Amino acid sequence: MAELSARLPSLSDAAAVVALRGIAASIGDGHTFVATPPRPKFPVEFCWFGDQLAVVRATAAHRTLIGTQLVAIGEQPVADVQGRLQQLIPQGENAGYVLAQSVELMREPEVLSALGIPPRFRFIDTAGTEVAVTLGPGDEPLLTAEHAPLSMQRMDEPFWFSHVAERDAVYVQFRSYGGLEANAIRLFDDLRQQPARRLIVDLRRNGGGNFLAGRQWLLLPIELLGLVAGQLFVLVGRRTFSASMVNAIDFHRETEAILVGEPIGARPFGYQENGWFTLPGSGLRVSAATRLYRFGPEDADSFHPDQQIDTSYADFVAGRDPVLEWALGA
Template sequence: MVSGADQLRAVARAEAYSSRAAWAEAATTWEHVVAANPVNGDHWERLAQARFHLADFAGALAALEQVLVLGVSATREDTVAPGELRYRVAWCHAELGDTDQAVAALCDAVASGYRDVAGLADDERFRKVCGHPRFRELLGSVPRAGLGRDDGWRTNLEALADEIRRRAPRPAPTLDVEALVAAVPRLSDARIVVELTKLVAQLDDGHGFVEVPAGDPELSLLLPVQFSLFPEGLFVVAATPEHQDLLGAEVERFDGREVAEVLDALGPLVNKDNEYGARERIVQVLRRVPILHALDLTHAPDRVTLGLWAPDRRSTDVTLSATPGAWAQRNELPAPPGWLSFSDTSTDRPPLYLRNCEAFYWFEHLPEQRAVYFQFNTIRDHPHESIEAFARRLFEFIDRHEIERLVVDLRWNGGGNNMLVRPLLNGLTGSRRINRRGSLFVVIGRRTFSAGQYVATAIEAGTDAIFVGEPTGSRPNFVGETTPFRLPHRGIRVNVSDVHWQNSWPFDHRRWIAPELYAPPTFACLRAGRDPAMEAITGVWAALPH
């Protein structure tokens, strides 16, 4: 038996060869590794990779068959993505001239959720099998481009229903596509987009979406303002420079219809994990005038008259023209490029949470409170400082300055790559100075979503943090993944999640992580330049001994 030390040294050598693309040496060394430890699927996968690069497809196939039995850890998404391993098995068979086996493996890959079915038609790896009857049958589900208007929309509806059934981790609801297909000639294009959106919104999938192409002259028309929902009502929080006089106005009507009626009508179109996430997404749907018009909520598809309470408390009607743009799922923060936000004009010095919300991550020392405020807005590595390097700098600062309190602000964190966040979580759980009741506070809100939700769930499980703000925009356990595909007619872009993330206990069926200190955002606080979450935290600090 190979000693433990020799096994570890062999793995290190094999990894070094693979990282340098020294594939012959890598293959030989990985063979030694799997001989000593045949039960680790990750090692077999690395052996398959090396053999692929050496064009040893028979050897790669043998290694992949072991991987399919043993599985791999989630270290590389290109390996663990649905159907990916079976796709590679099919590739090996194709290179070896085993046409029947290649097509059978491709069918297995598609049945397992392989994401790029449309791409198989032009995949050079399978040019040798493209004439096989089962291959043509497999691609028969790939929609044809260049169809007429009615046939194009019918194909879109059928293709979307097929992808929902194939991708959705949970059993898909009843999809009444046949009635919609029959109704296509009677429906406007915008109304069909509404129906496509409803199909995806049924999935209880906050990552789901239907988007028209940016700049589509008919379907992509957007109002030149951003809205936000507060307990007091719906307000304009960002606008183009020519409409900056509307910043801070309360919206009461859309073409004479009360805001509550409009929101109720749009509810079935909103993809969400919970009701708080819906509050963030629905305000973007309010900007899509062709969609409002298709639902008979407005008089025209390209303009809306808003009934407003202006900031000076005058009641006024303002007609806004919509212009082609790119649909977004959430408001851009603090405002889209070239626009103005309400906080830009309402106060000379915005509160901390609004100062750098477009930054990836940053922190500020609060010396009087012996605290650090850390805002974590996206889980992506910044080109100039990775999350790992930032976490190291943050905790070195905390130790060097004898910091007693840390605020982690996740209220703007809409996600990213949760594989990058482990150094930060390790720092939080391992800090004796910070990981104590009353020393660690986490601010959450409706935009805490996806990988941001994962971070909140991990902090809740591993620390004594006190959560502050409003509920998160997602669940501890949720369906979510962004792997969009395009429907052939009109270039409609769709996302249907194909992964269930169990970040908490299997029996954790909460709709959100709830704050212990409930301090929701209000328009009154925004107007006054106050942060109710930080006020709640500093109130606790004032009441507790150092």
């Protein structure tokens, strides 16, 4: 901290904030961080598929980039960029968490600027052709591929569900705890009127909220439905974090739910709950984790699904979601 204080006069505001974020990240848990004001991001969203980094969403102006692989930013290969971003990512969670956070940081112009990386992005399309684009931040909505699977539709909605008639199933996309009570009531009213043989709850893009609300409005009603093994599936992955991790474990332990997907992006034994304070000089808000939870063994790196399935780059390009496909066809 003393070293940063000495450098502050020579740093831009963005570089100073990034340095503070690095200090918070050094604590190690995902609930301790410096909150930055919302700012426009680069108009693309990435996802790691093994060691391949692909564009999974983009604005209308850059939609042709969806499905391409990002190979470099500026003059640096993406693996090197990934390595430099480690200083801003808490290392006390797990490898999935690091992957999920790195792609978010790559979308932040201030972060790349602070690291001295120009926003010149180099992509390779599925035909092997290289495309280089200088990107600027923007606020336009991100779109998915036209052939995107069910799980990547309606990406801006916090909670929605759909009947998959040919499988006698209901698929529930649960991305946010906001408005959960009303959304859950709608779901169970619908299930009473049109029952289904299997229920699939997708937590793969749920970054957390109030796990007590999840227990009250989802877990208890689902228990009352009396679903048994082979009828209830919970989809999890690297973005399943905090409260959604807790509720995924709840489903696994208290119902006969089958967890499907990647290992969850958080340690089940770790610090959670945000305790907030304000830095006096900058006015920035800082969260510090305040409570240790023990939802699994202390040495567990993650809570692992019953059926682990990794989505490949080829799956994504083909418009397939093998995790959801498995749950629908198991």
